[in-house]
Amino acid sequence: MNGRFDGKRVLVTGGGRGIGRQVALGFAAEGADVAVLARTAEQVESVAAELAEGGTKALPVVCDVADAGQVTEAERKVTGEFGDVDVLVNAAGLFSMGPSAAYDTEQARALLDTNVLGTLRCCQVFGRRMLARQHGKIVNFGSLLSFTAFPERAAYAASKAGVLQLTRVLGVEWAPSGVNVNAVAPGMIRIETPHPAALDEDALTRRIPAGRRGRPRDLTGPVRFLASEEADYINGQTLVVDGGWLNYG
Ligand code: NDP
Numbered sequence: 001m002n003g004r005f006d007g008k009r010v011l012v013t014g015g016g017r018g019i020g021r022q023v024a025l026g027f028a029a030e031g032a033d034v035a036v037l038a039r040t041a042e043q044v045e046s047v048a049a050e051l052a053e054g055g056t057k058a059l060p061v062v063c064d065v066a067d068a069g070q071v072t073e074a075e076r077k078v079t080g081e082f083g084d085v086d087v088l089v090n091a092a093g094l095f096s097m098g099p100s101a102a103y104d105t106e107q108a109r110a111l112l113d114t115n116v117l118g119t120l121r122c123c124q125v126f127g128r129r130m131l132a133r134q135h136g137k138i139v140n141f142g143s144l145l146s147f148t149a150f151p152e153r154a155a156y157a158a159s160k161a162g163v164l165q166l167t168r169v170l171g172v173e174w175a176p177s178g179v180n181v182n183a184v185a186p187g188m189i190r191i192e193t194p195h196p197a198a199l200d201e202d203a204l205t206r207r208i209p210a211g212r213r214g215r216p217r218d219l220t221g222p223v224r225f226l227a228s229e230e231a232d233y234i235n236g237q238t239l240v241v242d243g244g245w246l247n248y249g
Contacts, residue, residue: 005087009032011087019186022217026224034056047060068121088137089138092118100154111156123140139182140166142185144240148246164238169236170236172236184219184239185241186214186241187214190214209244210244214242
């Protein structure tokens with residue numbers, strides 16, 4: 001094979017379904033070995049089996065990124081069975097919404113634990129070895145809602161704004177050590193999550209200059225770019241992948 005990621009080891013958190021799954025397949029298509037991490041064993045095993053069928057070295061990893069001990073254990077497993085990770089993609093994320101005046105604190109805490117602290121934790125645990133090797137790429141997942149306000153999404157939006165800010169800080173802190181930390185911010189993506197069900201389709205499409213919702217595969221190229229050597233001089237940035245929505249006003 002002659003791919004951009006031949007010989008590279010990529011870990012995709014949230015790779016069991018949705019965008020993360022598509023990103024995992026996208027790295028495999030360009031020659032990478034791919035570890036797929038999420039909480040649901042059947043999902044990561046199924047994606048790993050699909051990758052292995054296509055000739056990719058694949059590793060399923062069952063882990064809750066909200067649990068520090070499980071992330072440490074996952075790092076041991078990945079490093080032991082797979083080797084040092086060259087690329088970490090933090091796509092694991094939770095979504096929930098509700099009227100802000102009554103929004104449950106525990107639900108908000110769960111969002112922050114997975115989206116912000118889970119992302120930070122994975123950056124720390126997998127980033128340490130990257131820092132030691134003076135080499136590595138990390139791509140985090142923000143959202144259109146990191147920038148813009150929709151009613152009833154206070155905790156989610158705050159969590160995704162947090163992801164971009166931690167990306168900026170790690171981006172500058174780790175740049176001198178040869179580790180690039182950047183993010184993508186997807187717009188509205190067409191998959192079976194609570195996001196699409198919550199909005200009226202026609203009204204939504206009218207607000208997107210590209211005239212359609214995104215697809216999970218719209219994220220594979222941008223994520224691969226930020227994970228490639230072509231992005232060596234990009235540190236702490238966010239690539240918005242939203243069909244022009246954010247700039248449309
Ligand atoms: P999905 O809900 O389809 O998939 C999320 C993935 O993350 C699943 O594999 C899930 O598996 C995993 N996950 C969730 N919580 C945890 C956890 N605590 N530990 C480990 N894995 C976890 O999400 P999408 O594909 O829609 O979204 C992917 C990313 O993109 C998310 O960060 C999301 O916030 C972001 N995003 C999505 C948009 C959209 O329109 N879909 C828009 C903007 C941003 P499991 O439940 O088995 O753990």
